[in-house]
Amino acid sequence: MTATDAYEGMIAETVVYPGADGELIHAYLARPAGPGPFPAVVLAHHMPGWDAWYKEATRKMAYHGYVALAPDLYCRAGHGEPDDIAALVRSQGGVPDPQVVGDLAGGAAFLRALPYTSGKVGVMGTCSGGRHAYLAACLSDAFDACADLWGGHVVMGEADLTPNRPVAPIDYTERLSCPLLGLFGELDKAPTPEQVAQHEAALTAAGKPYEFHMYPDAGHGFFYHDRPAAYRAEQAVDGWKKLFAFFGQHLG
Amino acid sequence: MCTNINAQAAIAGSGKAGGQWMQLDTAHIAYDHPLHSDYEHALMIDFVNGGAGFGSRIALELSLEAAERLAAVIGEAVRQARAYEDGR
Structure with missing residues (x-):
């Protein structure tokens, strides 16, 4: 926490960097003012898109001392109001997993090249972004820590596989390349507590470092203060503390 | 996306928005997720003119219960309309 008489500043702006296949995509970058070196985090946005909550979360990470980058994972679908772009992507069955992994790993490379970063980069995401963060931590070696916040469809049956999501992320668990934090709600339907337990069993069997926390009286999206039905203040406050403790341990 | 419950239908008609x-x-x-x-x-329905893009879509987001009531009423109205047309 910054002392009341200390200088404090933040820079937050849209940037462009090479994502999957070197294609330039937009991202929202927030960073503390100063020379650093600061640890960094890539944020994988949720299914509703590159929206206000994600930009707030990106600035929150910067307030806590991270250079935070939230790529527009729907950038190739075009531009307009975030909800219109999200609806378009929804009608297309989402974005391809390999493309998202390339965008997130490209974000890590972009962050490491900045003169004010420390070289340590984490990845985090909520909802579909939690699933994407986990995939990126398994399918690349770009990250030093991964936080999966209620990512659904890490465990997938054959019937759930689609051309955009051809492999269940749990099947990549052997390849997880960094410590994992998972935050989940007991009332969630995607992932269910049973699916979280299945994921936990796979991590244990593979000998991977992880910590999972299952919150009672919370469902999907319990951090989302702009969603009164989903928001759980007590669980969210504790979840943010656990997230910062985890990143502090592995990226600090 | 997060549920894999996704479908589309070709339609003919018009809609009004704005x-x-x-x-x-x-x-x-x-x-x-809405x-x-x-x-x-x-339950979300986007009525789209493909040429105009999603920015001018007519969007509905309904609770599951509301969608069930609406689907039942539409189904019944369509049944009656078909009987009317076939009986002429």
Whole structure:
């Protein structure tokens, strides 16, 4: 926490960097003012898109001392109001997993090249972004820590596989390349507590470092203060503390 | 996306939004996280004119119960309409 008489500043702006296949995509970058070196985090946005909550979360990470980058994972679908772009992507069955992994790993490379970063980069995401963060931590070696916040469809049956999501992320668990934090709600339907337990069993069997926390009286999206039905203040406050403790341990 | 409940239908007709009528050619239907409504999941229908893009879509986000009531009423109205047309 910054002392009341200390200088404090933040820079937050849209940037462009090479994502999957070197294609330039937009991202929202927030960073503390100063020379650093600061640890960094890539944020994988949720299914509703590159929206206000994600930009707030990106600035929150910067307030806590991270250079935070939230790529527009729907950038190739075009531009307009975030909800219109999200609806378009929804009608297309989402974005391809390999493309998202390339965008997130490209974000890590972009962050490491900045003169004010420390070289340590984490990845985090909520909802579909939690699933994407986990995939990126398994399918690349770009990250030093991964936080999966209620990512659904890490465990997938054959019937759930689609051309955009051809492999269940749990099947990549052997390849997880960094410590994992998972935050989940007991009332969630995607992932269910049973699916979280299945994921936990796979991590244990593979000998991977992880910590999972299952919150009672919370469902999907319990951090989302702009969603009164989903928001759980007590669980969210504790979840943010656990997230910062985890990143502090592995990226600090 | 988060549920894999996703479908679309070719339609013919028109719709009005923002004081303007437009031709519609596709309805995209999904049950997933809504973009506006305060539900964990909603039945969403986007009525689209493909040429105009999603920025001018007519969007609905309904609770599952509301969608069930609407589907039942539409189904019954369509049944009656078909009987009317076939009986002429």
